[in-house]
Amino acid sequence: MPGGGGVTDLSARVDALLAQCDPATTAPQEFLRARFDAGLARVDYPVGRGGLGLDPVLQETVDRALSAAGAPGNDPDNNVIGLGMAAPTLLAFGTPEQLDRWLRPLWTGEELWCQLFSEPGAGSDLAGLATSAVRDGDAPDADWVVNGQKVWTTLAHQARWALLVARTDPTVPKHRGLTYFVVDMQAPGIEIRPLRQITGETEFNEVFLTDVRVPDAYRIGAVGAGWAVTQGTLMNERVQYTSGPAPRGSGPIGCVVEAWRAHPEQRTAGLQTRLLELWVDAEVARLAAARLGQQIAAGQPGPEGSAAKLEYARLNQAISSLELDLLGDDGLRYADYTTRMPVMEPEETKEPGWRYLRSRANSIEGGTSEILRNIVAERVLGLPAEPRADKNTAWKDLPR
Numbered sequence: 183m184p185g186g187g188g189v190t191d192l193s194a195r196v197d198a199l200l201a202q203c204d205p206a207t208t209a210p211q212e213f214l215r216a217r218f219d220a221g222l223a224r225v226d227y228p229v230g231r232g233g234l235g236l237d238p239v240l241q242e243t244v245d246r247a248l249s250a251a252g253a254p255g256n257d258p259d260n261n262v263i264g265l266g267m268a269a270p271t272l273l274a275f276g277t278p279e280q281l282d283r284w285l286r287p288l289w290t291g292e293e294l295w296c297q298l299f300s301e302p303g304a305g306s307d308l309a310g311l312a313t314s315a316v317r318d319g320d321a322p323d324a325d326w327v328v329n330g331q332k333v334w335t336t337l338a339h340q341a342r343w344a345l346l347v348a349r350t351d352p353t354v355p356k357h358r359g360l361t362y363f364v365v366d367m368q369a370p371g372i373e374i375r376p377l378r379q380i381t382g383e384t385e386f387n388e389v390f391l392t393d394v395r396v397p398d399a400y401r402i403g404a405v406g407a408g409w410a411v412t413q414g415t416l417m418n419e420r421v422q423y424t425s426g427p428a429p430r431g432s433g434p435i436g437c438v439v440e441a442w443r444a445h446p447e448q449r450t451a452g453l454q455t456r457l458l459e460l461w462v463d464a465e466v467a468r469l470a471a472a473r474l475g476q477q478i479a480a481g482q483p484g485p486e487g488s489a490a491k492l493e494y495a496r497l498n499q500a501i502s503s504l505e506l507d508l509l510g511d512d513g514l515r516y517a518d519y520t521t522r523m524p525v526m527e528p529e530e531t532k533e534p535g536w537r538y539l540r541s542r543a544n545s546i547e548g549g550t551s552e553i554l555r556n557i558v559a560e561r562v563l564g565l566p567a568e569p570r571a572d573k574n575t576a577w578k579d580l581p582r
Protein backbone atom coordinates (compact mmCIF):
# COMPACT_ATOMS: atom_id res chain seq x y z
CA MET A 183 0.00 0.00 0.00
CA PRO A 184 1.82 3.12 -1.19
CA GLY A 185 2.77 5.61 1.44
CA GLY A 186 0.30 4.56 4.07
CA GLY A 187 1.19 1.12 5.40
CA GLY A 188 -1.51 -0.98 7.02
CA VAL A 189 -4.35 -0.32 9.40
CA THR A 190 -2.03 -0.16 12.41
CA ASP A 191 -0.03 2.52 10.70
CA LEU A 192 -3.29 4.35 9.97
CA SER A 193 -4.28 4.25 13.65
CA ALA A 194 -0.84 5.56 14.54
CA ARG A 195 -1.30 8.40 12.07
CA VAL A 196 -4.67 9.27 13.59
CA ASP A 197 -3.12 9.25 17.07
CA ALA A 198 -0.25 11.45 15.86
CA LEU A 199 -2.69 13.95 14.34
CA LEU A 200 -4.72 14.11 17.56
CA ALA A 201 -1.53 14.58 19.58
CA GLN A 202 -0.38 17.35 17.27
CA CYS A 203 -3.76 19.14 17.13
CA ASP A 204 -6.01 18.62 20.13
CA PRO A 205 -9.56 19.08 18.73
CA ALA A 206 -10.61 20.66 22.05
CA THR A 207 -8.17 23.53 21.66
CA THR A 208 -7.56 23.74 17.88
CA ALA A 209 -9.74 25.88 15.61
CA PRO A 210 -11.83 23.60 13.34
CA GLN A 211 -10.31 24.98 10.13
CA GLU A 212 -6.79 24.55 11.43
CA PHE A 213 -7.59 20.98 12.43
CA LEU A 214 -8.98 20.18 8.98
CA ARG A 215 -5.89 21.60 7.29
CA ALA A 216 -3.63 19.50 9.53
CA ARG A 217 -5.79 16.47 8.79
CA PHE A 218 -5.38 17.03 5.04
CA ASP A 219 -1.62 17.41 5.43
CA ALA A 220 -1.48 14.18 7.45
CA GLY A 221 -3.06 12.29 4.53
CA LEU A 222 -6.20 11.62 6.54
CA ALA A 223 -8.62 13.77 4.54
CA ARG A 224 -9.52 10.97 2.14
CA VAL A 225 -7.22 8.00 2.55
CA ASP A 226 -7.73 7.02 -1.09
CA TYR A 227 -6.46 10.38 -2.40
CA PRO A 228 -2.81 10.22 -3.50
CA VAL A 229 0.06 10.72 -1.07
CA GLY A 230 0.75 14.45 -0.67
CA ARG A 231 -2.76 15.29 -1.88
CA GLY A 232 -4.70 14.75 1.33
CA GLY A 233 -4.51 10.97 1.22
CA LEU A 234 -2.32 7.92 1.48
CA GLY A 235 -3.28 5.99 -1.65
CA LEU A 236 -5.12 3.43 0.50
CA ASP A 237 -8.31 1.45 0.05
CA PRO A 238 -11.22 3.88 0.62
CA VAL A 239 -12.97 1.41 2.92
CA LEU A 240 -10.35 2.42 5.51
CA GLN A 241 -11.80 5.94 5.55
CA GLU A 242 -14.55 4.85 7.89
CA THR A 243 -11.97 3.79 10.49
CA VAL A 244 -10.37 7.24 10.34
CA ASP A 245 -13.70 9.09 10.45
CA ARG A 246 -14.91 7.07 13.40
CA ALA A 247 -11.71 7.57 15.42
CA LEU A 248 -11.56 11.30 14.74
CA SER A 249 -15.24 11.83 15.46
CA ALA A 250 -14.90 9.91 18.76
CA ALA A 251 -12.08 12.27 19.69
CA GLY A 252 -14.35 15.28 19.07
CA ALA A 253 -12.67 16.36 15.83
CA PRO A 254 -14.63 18.56 13.41
CA GLY A 255 -16.00 17.09 10.15
CA ASN A 256 -15.57 18.80 6.78
CA ASP A 257 -19.30 19.33 6.29
CA PRO A 258 -19.71 17.55 2.96
CA ASP A 259 -23.38 18.53 2.65
CA ASN A 260 -22.33 22.09 2.09
CA ASN A 261 -19.67 21.28 -0.46
CA VAL A 262 -21.36 18.53 -2.37
CA ILE A 263 -20.15 19.66 -5.79
CA GLY A 264 -16.63 20.37 -4.61
CA LEU A 265 -16.11 17.03 -2.92
CA GLY A 266 -18.26 14.90 -5.20
CA MET A 267 -17.40 16.31 -8.60
CA ALA A 268 -14.60 18.90 -8.57
CA ALA A 269 -12.18 16.84 -6.48
CA PRO A 270 -12.36 13.63 -8.57
CA THR A 271 -12.19 15.66 -11.80
CA LEU A 272 -9.13 17.58 -10.62
CA LEU A 273 -7.48 14.39 -9.38
CA ALA A 274 -8.04 12.67 -12.72
CA PHE A 275 -7.23 15.53 -15.10
CA GLY A 276 -5.54 18.37 -13.15
CA THR A 277 -1.87 19.35 -13.28
CA PRO A 278 0.23 19.22 -10.08
CA GLU A 279 0.03 23.02 -9.87
CA GLN A 280 -3.76 22.93 -10.13
CA LEU A 281 -3.99 20.29 -7.42
CA ASP A 282 -1.68 22.34 -5.20
CA ARG A 283 -3.89 25.39 -5.61
CA TRP A 284 -7.35 23.90 -5.31
CA LEU A 285 -7.52 20.58 -3.51
CA ARG A 286 -6.77 21.52 0.10
CA PRO A 287 -9.18 24.48 0.52
CA LEU A 288 -11.76 22.47 -1.41
CA TRP A 289 -11.53 19.58 1.00
CA THR A 290 -11.48 21.74 4.13
CA GLY A 291 -14.60 23.58 2.88
CA GLU A 292 -12.83 26.95 2.85
CA GLU A 293 -13.66 27.24 -0.85
CA LEU A 294 -16.98 25.94 -2.18
CA TRP A 295 -17.49 24.88 -5.79
CA CYS A 296 -20.29 24.93 -8.34
CA GLN A 297 -20.80 23.43 -11.78
CA LEU A 298 -21.46 25.67 -14.82
CA PHE A 299 -22.65 23.04 -17.28
CA SER A 300 -26.39 23.37 -18.12
CA GLU A 301 -27.64 26.13 -20.39
CA PRO A 302 -31.15 27.20 -21.42
CA GLY A 303 -30.64 25.31 -24.71
CA ALA A 304 -28.32 22.57 -23.47
CA GLY A 305 -29.30 20.31 -20.59
CA SER A 306 -29.66 16.70 -21.64
CA ASP A 307 -27.94 17.66 -24.89
CA LEU A 308 -25.06 19.14 -22.94
CA ALA A 309 -22.59 18.77 -25.82
CA GLY A 310 -24.72 21.26 -27.77
CA LEU A 311 -23.86 24.10 -25.38
CA ALA A 312 -23.22 27.61 -26.73
CA THR A 313 -21.13 29.39 -24.08
CA SER A 314 -17.94 30.34 -25.90
CA ALA A 315 -14.34 30.61 -24.76
CA VAL A 316 -12.06 32.47 -27.16
CA ARG A 317 -8.32 32.92 -26.74
CA ASP A 318 -7.22 36.52 -26.34
CA GLY A 319 -4.35 36.46 -28.85
CA ASP A 320 -2.14 33.80 -30.42
CA ALA A 321 0.17 33.01 -27.51
CA PRO A 322 -0.25 29.35 -26.47
CA ASP A 323 -0.87 30.41 -22.85
CA ALA A 324 -3.06 33.45 -23.61
CA ASP A 325 -6.11 34.07 -21.40
CA TRP A 326 -9.54 32.91 -22.54
CA VAL A 327 -12.52 35.23 -22.80
CA VAL A 328 -15.82 33.54 -21.90
CA ASN A 329 -19.33 34.65 -22.91
CA GLY A 330 -22.64 32.88 -22.39
CA GLN A 331 -25.42 31.94 -20.00
CA LYS A 332 -25.66 28.98 -17.65
CA VAL A 333 -28.67 27.85 -15.66
CA TRP A 334 -29.65 25.67 -12.66
CA THR A 335 -26.25 26.37 -11.11
CA THR A 336 -26.49 24.91 -7.62
CA LEU A 337 -24.64 26.98 -4.99
CA ALA A 338 -23.34 29.56 -7.53
CA HIS A 339 -24.16 32.25 -4.95
CA GLN A 340 -21.82 30.69 -2.41
CA ALA A 341 -19.14 29.16 -4.60
CA ARG A 342 -15.65 30.51 -4.95
CA TRP A 343 -14.80 28.31 -7.96
CA ALA A 344 -16.77 26.79 -10.82
CA LEU A 345 -16.31 23.89 -13.19
CA LEU A 346 -17.08 25.20 -16.67
CA VAL A 347 -17.39 23.54 -20.02
CA ALA A 348 -17.31 25.95 -22.96
CA ARG A 349 -17.15 25.86 -26.75
CA THR A 350 -13.71 26.71 -28.08
CA ASP A 351 -14.24 25.54 -31.67
CA PRO A 352 -17.66 25.90 -33.34
CA THR A 353 -16.37 24.55 -36.66
CA VAL A 354 -16.09 20.90 -35.56
CA PRO A 355 -18.85 18.46 -34.44
CA LYS A 356 -20.32 19.38 -31.07
CA HIS A 357 -18.49 16.89 -28.85
CA ARG A 358 -15.08 17.81 -30.27
CA GLY A 359 -15.15 21.59 -29.90
CA LEU A 360 -15.41 21.80 -26.11
CA THR A 361 -12.79 22.71 -23.50
CA TYR A 362 -13.00 22.42 -19.71
CA PHE A 363 -12.01 25.23 -17.33
CA VAL A 364 -12.09 26.28 -13.73
CA VAL A 365 -13.57 29.76 -13.31
CA ASP A 366 -13.15 32.18 -10.43
CA MET A 367 -16.71 33.07 -9.43
CA GLN A 368 -15.45 36.45 -8.18
CA ALA A 369 -14.05 37.41 -11.63
CA PRO A 370 -15.47 40.56 -13.27
CA GLY A 371 -18.25 39.80 -15.77
CA ILE A 372 -20.01 37.13 -13.71
CA GLU A 373 -23.59 37.89 -12.70
CA ILE A 374 -25.54 35.46 -10.51
CA ARG A 375 -29.35 35.60 -10.35
CA PRO A 376 -31.19 33.30 -7.94
CA LEU A 377 -33.98 30.99 -9.19
CA ARG A 378 -36.74 30.03 -6.75
CA GLN A 379 -37.57 26.35 -6.45
CA ILE A 380 -40.78 24.51 -5.57
CA THR A 381 -39.47 24.12 -1.99
CA GLY A 382 -39.21 27.90 -1.65
CA GLU A 383 -35.44 27.88 -1.64
CA THR A 384 -33.03 29.38 -4.09
CA GLU A 385 -30.66 26.47 -4.23
CA PHE A 386 -29.71 27.21 -7.81
CA ASN A 387 -29.18 30.21 -10.05
CA GLU A 388 -28.81 31.61 -13.52
CA VAL A 389 -25.23 32.69 -14.23
CA PHE A 390 -24.42 35.20 -16.95
CA LEU A 391 -20.83 35.38 -18.18
CA THR A 392 -19.82 38.53 -20.05
CA ASP A 393 -16.21 38.83 -21.24
CA VAL A 394 -14.99 36.84 -18.25
CA ARG A 395 -11.22 36.35 -18.43
CA VAL A 396 -9.99 32.88 -17.55
CA PRO A 397 -6.22 32.25 -17.35
CA ASP A 398 -4.98 29.37 -19.48
CA ALA A 399 -3.53 27.93 -16.26
CA TYR A 400 -7.15 27.24 -15.24
CA ARG A 401 -7.78 24.98 -18.25
CA ILE A 402 -8.35 21.33 -17.27
CA GLY A 403 -7.13 18.95 -19.98
CA ALA A 404 -6.27 19.75 -23.57
CA VAL A 405 -8.01 22.30 -25.77
CA GLY A 406 -10.89 20.48 -27.49
CA ALA A 407 -10.80 17.56 -25.01
CA GLY A 408 -13.47 19.02 -22.71
CA TRP A 409 -16.05 16.32 -23.41
CA ALA A 410 -13.90 13.54 -21.97
CA VAL A 411 -13.29 15.60 -18.81
CA THR A 412 -17.01 16.41 -18.63
CA GLN A 413 -17.87 12.72 -18.86
CA GLY A 414 -15.60 12.08 -15.87
CA THR A 415 -17.43 14.75 -13.86
CA LEU A 416 -20.88 13.47 -14.87
CA MET A 417 -20.09 9.89 -13.95
CA ASN A 418 -18.97 11.04 -10.53
CA GLU A 419 -22.09 13.20 -10.25
CA ARG A 420 -24.39 10.24 -10.85
CA VAL A 421 -22.72 7.96 -8.36
CA GLN A 422 -22.68 10.84 -5.90
CA TYR A 423 -26.40 10.29 -5.27
CA THR A 424 -26.07 6.62 -4.53
CA SER A 425 -22.66 5.48 -3.39
CA GLY A 426 -22.44 6.77 0.17
CA PRO A 427 -22.12 4.22 2.96
CA ALA A 428 -25.52 4.32 4.68
CA PRO A 429 -26.60 2.24 7.66
CA ARG A 430 -29.57 -0.09 7.10
CA GLY A 431 -32.93 1.68 7.48
CA SER A 432 -31.38 5.16 7.44
CA GLY A 433 -32.25 8.15 5.22
CA PRO A 434 -35.74 8.72 3.79
CA ILE A 435 -36.90 5.13 4.44
CA GLY A 436 -35.94 5.59 8.09
CA CYS A 437 -38.16 8.69 8.24
CA VAL A 438 -41.16 6.71 6.96
CA VAL A 439 -40.59 3.90 9.42
CA GLU A 440 -40.46 6.49 12.19
CA ALA A 441 -43.73 8.02 10.97
CA TRP A 442 -45.27 4.52 10.84
CA ARG A 443 -44.30 3.94 14.46
CA ALA A 444 -45.49 7.36 15.59
CA HIS A 445 -48.93 7.20 13.90
CA PRO A 446 -50.61 3.84 14.57
CA GLU A 447 -53.99 5.50 13.94
CA GLN A 448 -53.07 6.06 10.27
CA ARG A 449 -52.11 2.48 9.49
CA THR A 450 -53.92 0.52 6.82
CA ALA A 451 -53.11 -2.82 5.21
CA GLY A 452 -52.41 -1.03 1.92
CA LEU A 453 -49.92 1.37 3.51
CA GLN A 454 -48.24 -1.50 5.31
CA THR A 455 -47.73 -3.37 2.04
CA ARG A 456 -46.27 -0.26 0.40
CA LEU A 457 -43.96 0.30 3.35
CA LEU A 458 -42.70 -3.27 3.31
CA GLU A 459 -42.09 -3.20 -0.43
CA LEU A 460 -40.26 0.10 -0.28
CA TRP A 461 -38.21 -1.01 2.70
CA VAL A 462 -37.00 -4.01 0.70
CA ASP A 463 -36.32 -1.81 -2.35
CA ALA A 464 -34.39 0.64 -0.18
CA GLU A 465 -32.30 -2.18 1.24
CA VAL A 466 -31.55 -3.49 -2.26
CA ALA A 467 -30.57 0.03 -3.34
CA ARG A 468 -28.36 0.39 -0.25
CA LEU A 469 -26.52 -2.85 -0.97
CA ALA A 470 -26.19 -1.95 -4.66
CA ALA A 471 -24.76 1.41 -3.59
CA ALA A 472 -22.19 -0.35 -1.42
CA ARG A 473 -21.17 -2.42 -4.44
CA LEU A 474 -20.99 0.71 -6.56
CA GLY A 475 -18.82 2.32 -3.91
CA GLN A 476 -16.34 -0.54 -4.35
CA GLN A 477 -16.35 -0.01 -8.11
CA ILE A 478 -15.65 3.68 -7.65
CA ALA A 479 -12.87 2.80 -5.26
CA ALA A 480 -11.37 0.71 -8.03
CA GLY A 481 -11.50 3.83 -10.25
CA GLN A 482 -14.46 2.66 -12.37
CA PRO A 483 -17.60 4.74 -11.69
CA GLY A 484 -19.04 3.13 -14.88
CA PRO A 485 -22.49 3.23 -16.51
CA GLU A 486 -23.95 1.15 -13.63
CA GLY A 487 -23.98 4.44 -11.72
CA SER A 488 -26.69 5.60 -14.13
CA ALA A 489 -28.89 2.62 -13.21
CA ALA A 490 -28.35 3.30 -9.53
CA LYS A 491 -29.21 7.00 -9.92
CA LEU A 492 -32.34 6.07 -11.87
CA GLU A 493 -33.50 3.78 -9.09
CA TYR A 494 -32.56 6.30 -6.40
CA ALA A 495 -34.86 8.92 -8.01
CA ARG A 496 -37.77 6.47 -8.37
CA LEU A 497 -37.39 5.20 -4.84
CA ASN A 498 -36.99 8.59 -3.20
CA GLN A 499 -40.13 9.89 -4.90
CA ALA A 500 -42.11 6.76 -3.93
CA ILE A 501 -40.88 6.92 -0.33
CA SER A 502 -41.68 10.62 0.12
CA SER A 503 -45.17 10.05 -1.39
CA LEU A 504 -45.80 7.21 1.07
CA GLU A 505 -44.65 9.40 3.94
CA LEU A 506 -47.22 12.07 3.02
CA ASP A 507 -49.97 9.45 2.64
CA LEU A 508 -49.10 8.12 6.06
CA LEU A 509 -49.05 11.49 7.78
CA GLY A 510 -52.30 12.68 6.23
CA ASP A 511 -52.98 16.44 6.35
CA ASP A 512 -50.11 17.00 8.78
CA GLY A 513 -47.63 15.86 6.18
CA LEU A 514 -48.70 18.55 3.77
CA ARG A 515 -48.19 21.42 6.20
CA TYR A 516 -45.15 23.35 5.11
CA ALA A 517 -43.85 25.69 7.75
CA ASP A 518 -41.72 28.09 5.76
CA TYR A 519 -42.29 29.07 2.17
CA THR A 520 -40.30 32.29 2.20
CA THR A 521 -37.63 32.59 -0.46
CA ARG A 522 -34.39 31.72 1.19
CA MET A 523 -30.87 30.67 0.42
CA PRO A 524 -30.55 27.02 1.26
CA VAL A 525 -28.66 25.58 4.15
CA MET A 526 -27.63 22.22 2.75
CA GLU A 527 -28.65 19.66 5.33
CA PRO A 528 -29.34 15.93 5.26
CA GLU A 529 -32.89 15.27 4.02
CA GLU A 530 -33.76 13.49 7.27
CA THR A 531 -33.55 16.77 9.17
CA LYS A 532 -36.17 18.46 6.95
CA GLU A 533 -39.97 18.33 7.04
CA PRO A 534 -41.89 15.60 5.17
CA GLY A 535 -43.48 18.24 2.90
CA TRP A 536 -40.03 19.54 1.97
CA ARG A 537 -38.80 16.02 1.29
CA TYR A 538 -41.76 15.38 -1.01
CA LEU A 539 -41.30 18.59 -2.98
CA ARG A 540 -37.51 18.29 -3.20
CA SER A 541 -37.71 14.69 -4.40
CA ARG A 542 -39.40 15.94 -7.62
CA ALA A 543 -35.97 17.22 -8.68
CA ASN A 544 -34.33 13.82 -8.23
CA SER A 545 -35.43 12.61 -11.65
CA ILE A 546 -34.05 15.76 -13.33
CA GLU A 547 -30.84 16.78 -11.55
CA GLY A 548 -27.62 14.98 -12.43
CA GLY A 549 -29.15 13.62 -15.66
CA THR A 550 -32.86 13.01 -16.23
CA SER A 551 -34.33 9.55 -15.79
CA GLU A 552 -35.07 9.37 -19.54
CA ILE A 553 -31.43 10.01 -20.41
CA LEU A 554 -30.23 7.52 -17.81
CA ARG A 555 -32.54 4.89 -19.32
CA ASN A 556 -30.88 5.58 -22.67
CA ILE A 557 -27.45 5.08 -21.10
CA VAL A 558 -28.49 1.84 -19.40
CA ALA A 559 -30.07 0.59 -22.65
CA GLU A 560 -27.02 1.37 -24.75
CA ARG A 561 -24.07 0.87 -22.44
CA VAL A 562 -25.24 -1.75 -19.97
CA LEU A 563 -27.76 -3.78 -22.00
CA GLY A 564 -26.09 -3.23 -25.40
CA LEU A 565 -29.34 -2.26 -27.14
CA PRO A 566 -29.18 -0.26 -30.40
CA ALA A 567 -28.10 3.36 -29.92
CA GLU A 568 -30.43 6.32 -30.34
CA PRO A 569 -29.97 7.79 -33.86
CA ARG A 570 -27.57 10.73 -33.64
CA ALA A 571 -27.89 12.64 -36.89
CA ASP A 572 -25.74 15.53 -35.64
CA LYS A 573 -22.67 13.47 -34.82
CA ASN A 574 -20.59 14.54 -37.81
CA THR A 575 -21.95 18.05 -38.41
CA ALA A 576 -20.02 21.15 -37.33
CA TRP A 577 -21.71 22.68 -34.25
CA LYS A 578 -22.10 26.04 -36.04
CA ASP A 579 -24.21 24.34 -38.75
CA LEU A 580 -26.63 22.61 -36.36
CA PRO A 581 -30.19 24.00 -36.29
CA ARG A 582 -30.85 26.03 -33.12
Ligand SMILES: Cc1cc2nc3c(=O)[nH]c(=O)nc-3n(C[C@H](O)[C@H](O)[C@H](O)COP(=O)(O)OP(=O)(O)OC[C@H]3O[C@@H](n4cnc5c(N)ncnc54)[C@H](O)[C@@H]3O)c2cc1C
Nearest residue numbers: 297298299300305306334335336543546547548550552553
Ligand atom coordinates in the same frame (compact mmCIF):
# COMPACT_ATOMS: atom_id res chain seq x y z
C1 LIG B 1 -32.13 20.59 -8.33
C2 LIG B 1 -31.32 20.73 -9.59
C3 LIG B 1 -30.01 21.11 -9.50
C4 LIG B 1 -29.24 21.26 -10.64
N1 LIG B 1 -27.94 21.68 -10.49
C5 LIG B 1 -27.19 21.89 -11.60
C6 LIG B 1 -25.86 22.42 -11.48
O1 LIG B 1 -25.37 22.68 -10.38
N2 LIG B 1 -25.15 22.66 -12.59
C7 LIG B 1 -25.65 22.39 -13.83
O2 LIG B 1 -24.91 22.61 -14.80
N3 LIG B 1 -26.91 21.89 -14.00
C8 LIG B 1 -27.69 21.65 -12.91
N4 LIG B 1 -28.97 21.16 -13.05
C9 LIG B 1 -29.51 20.98 -14.41
C10 LIG B 1 -29.76 19.55 -14.81
O3 LIG B 1 -28.55 18.88 -15.04
C11 LIG B 1 -30.65 19.61 -16.08
O4 LIG B 1 -31.89 20.13 -15.68
C12 LIG B 1 -30.83 18.27 -16.72
O5 LIG B 1 -29.62 17.84 -17.30
C13 LIG B 1 -31.94 18.28 -17.79
O6 LIG B 1 -31.73 19.25 -18.74
P1 LIG B 1 -32.90 20.28 -19.14
O7 LIG B 1 -33.47 20.85 -17.89
O8 LIG B 1 -32.34 21.23 -20.17
O9 LIG B 1 -34.04 19.40 -19.82
P2 LIG B 1 -34.11 18.88 -21.34
O10 LIG B 1 -32.79 18.32 -21.72
O11 LIG B 1 -34.66 19.98 -22.19
O12 LIG B 1 -35.15 17.72 -21.22
C14 LIG B 1 -36.56 17.93 -21.15
C15 LIG B 1 -37.21 16.52 -21.12
O13 LIG B 1 -36.92 15.80 -22.35
C16 LIG B 1 -36.29 14.57 -22.07
N5 LIG B 1 -35.28 14.26 -23.09
C17 LIG B 1 -34.34 15.10 -23.60
N6 LIG B 1 -33.57 14.45 -24.52
C18 LIG B 1 -34.03 13.16 -24.55
C19 LIG B 1 -33.63 11.99 -25.28
N7 LIG B 1 -32.62 12.02 -26.14
N8 LIG B 1 -34.33 10.83 -25.04
C20 LIG B 1 -35.37 10.79 -24.16
N9 LIG B 1 -35.79 11.88 -23.46
C21 LIG B 1 -35.13 13.03 -23.65
C22 LIG B 1 -35.61 14.78 -20.71
O14 LIG B 1 -35.34 13.58 -20.06
C23 LIG B 1 -36.66 15.63 -19.99
O15 LIG B 1 -37.66 14.85 -19.46
C24 LIG B 1 -29.79 20.99 -11.92
C25 LIG B 1 -31.13 20.60 -12.03
C26 LIG B 1 -31.90 20.47 -10.87
C27 LIG B 1 -33.33 20.05 -11.02
